Amino acid sequence: MSDSPRVLVAGGGTAGLAAAVAAARSGATVTLVERHGLLGGMGSVALVHTLCGLYELADDTPPRWANPGLPAEFATRLLARGDALPPVRLGRVHVLPHRPAGLAQAAADWLAETPRVTVRLLANLRAADSATGRVEISTPTGRETLAADAWIDATGDAALARLAGAPTEHAPPDRLQRPAYIVTLSGVDPAALAPDARLRLAAQIARAVSAGHLPPGAVGAALRAFEPGGDTFVTIDLAGPPDYDPTDPATLAALLAEGRQLAEALTAYLRRESPGFASAVISAHARQLGVRESHRVIGRARLEADDLLRGTTFPDAVARATWPMELRENHRGPRLRFPESNRPADIPAGCLQARDLPRLFAAGRCVSCSHEAQASIRVMGTCLATGEAAGRLAAASSR
Amino acid sequence: MSSPSTESIPIHQQLLAAIGERILELPPGFTVDSDLYDAGLDSMATLQLMLLIEERFGVNLPEAQVTCANFRTITQLAHLVEKALARRG
Numbered sequence: 404m405s406d407s408p409r410v411l412v413a414g415g416g417t418a419g420l421a422a423a424v425a426a427a428r429s430g431a432t433v434t435l436v437e438r439h440g441l442l443g444g445m446g447s448v449a450l451v452h453t454l455c456g457l458y459e460l461a462d463d464t465p466p467r468w469a470n471p472g473l474p475a476e477f478a479t480r481l482l483a484r485g486d487a488l489p490p491v492r493l494g495r496v497h498v499l500p501h502r503p504a505g506l507a508q509a510a511a512d513w514l515a516e517t518p519r520v521t522v523r524l525l526a527n528l529r530a531a532d533s534a535t536g537r538v539e540i541s542t543p544t545g546r547e548t549l550a551a552d553a554w555i556d557a558t559g560d561a562a563l564a565r566l567a568g569a570p571t572e573h574a575p576p577d578r579l580q581r582p583a584y585i586v587t588l589s590g591v592d593p594a595a596l597a598p599d600a601r602l603r604l605a606a607q608i609a610r611a612v613s614a615g616h617l618p619p620g621a622v623g624a625a626l627r628a629f630e631p632g633g634d635t636f637v638t639i640d641l642a643g644p645p646d647y648d649p650t651d652p653a654t655l656a657a658l659l660a661e662g663r664q665l666a667e668a669l670t671a672y673l674r675r676e677s678p679g680f681a682s683a684v685i686s687a688h689a690r691q692l693g694v695r696e697s698h699r700v701i702g703r704a705r706l707e708a709d710d711l712l713r714g715t716t717f718p719d720a721v722a723r724a725t726w727p728m729e730l731r732e733n734h735r736g737p738r739l740r741f742p743e744s745n746r747p748a749d750i751p752a753g754c755l756q757a758r759d760l761p762r763l764f765a766a767g768r769c770v771s772c773s774h775e776a777q778a779s780i781r782v783m784g785t786c787l788a789t790g791e792a793a794g795r796l797a798a799a800s801s802r
Numbered sequence: 803m804s805s806p807s808t809e810s811i812p813i814h815q816q817l818l819a820a821i822g823e824r825i826l827e828l829p830p831g832f833t834v835d836s837d838l839y840d841a842g843l844d845s846m847a848t849l850q851l852m853l854l855i856e857e858r859f860g861v862n863l864p865e866a867q868v869t870c871a872n873f874r875t876i877t878q879l880a881h882l883v884e885k886a887l888a889r890r891g
Binding site for chain 2: 493494495496598599601602603605606607609622625727735736737738739740741743
């Protein structure tokens, strides 16, 4: 057995990617387990097309990196490959628009270029034993067991923590951030999505819903056309059932079906009623729901809304959060809470360390925080940052 | 949505309160003439604001008035609402 600590990363979204790269660069031998057939998580499989939380809140142009390590490195790679456009200012924040398929390939290349990282795609977590560090996975051809000295839960759902019996928490189902369903359209006239035209289009959709020409769920639709490559994204926030559980397969399947139907109905309506959409067709459906909030690991520390509002600093800070708390407790659009000053908030190491399992770390959407704080730290730019931090902590913990 | 108690409150004050409660936590010192986009209003929130106005005041904003520029300040929006209420009679 070599001296290199073995780190298992569960989840190949932005948090898991950065965790794998950081752990490997810290000397660990890394296995990353991803249930889908491609990397990138929300940013590819769910067709989320903007990286948020990469930049500080500031009036400066150009914006400054919130976390200059791996988040900046990955974003710079996307830009260099033409898979992202330069940052765009939306209200008070800057986002990096990216091409989901490009992000998946950039992620695969990033990990392939990193020594000591093995990627296991199409691999589902089945069991986890914290006493031995063994994790059982299933693949299309069978089951196998992976051994590790430290685990990183970057599943977004605290799936590894729950399998291992570590305590987790989640908001009441009626307050959980609502999920999104995303499709891309091709054949849209770009003029139809210029700022004023886009606002009128949104108003047209809302009125068509009121008049009964579109199903009620279509009121949560937003259109954007800034993918490098010319596709238009339609993001539909879904209300979900009162007992919404983002880890329940039946719920997820029903919401995917609802999203697909809404997207088809909306596209048919726009083709008929909106001149710029006469030849619009759906070119891709998301393969996964855009889940915003799910279960979280209970850590040694818990980030709270006040920490974000005040820009709290911590002595054991490992990452910085800059995105406003973007509350989407219903499907009619977000309510935003910005920090009192533009100051970023520290995320302390304790939020990434499971309270009861010393070798379990959390990264991304499922780090330890409150429901409100999660509405900030869930975004992919911050997930890259907590992923990087979790990777370093995990590699160091097993040395 | 209008009741005797809200009718006595000026439109711009109703808008200020409703935006702060439903759409965007407004920073201290934010006035009816402050820039809503600088405060963080994005395009999705702009649509929400339009729907909120139509629901709360029972008006329809004409398509030509639905522009990003018209949603920049609460004072401008209050003018739009007044005009829409006058048209409604």
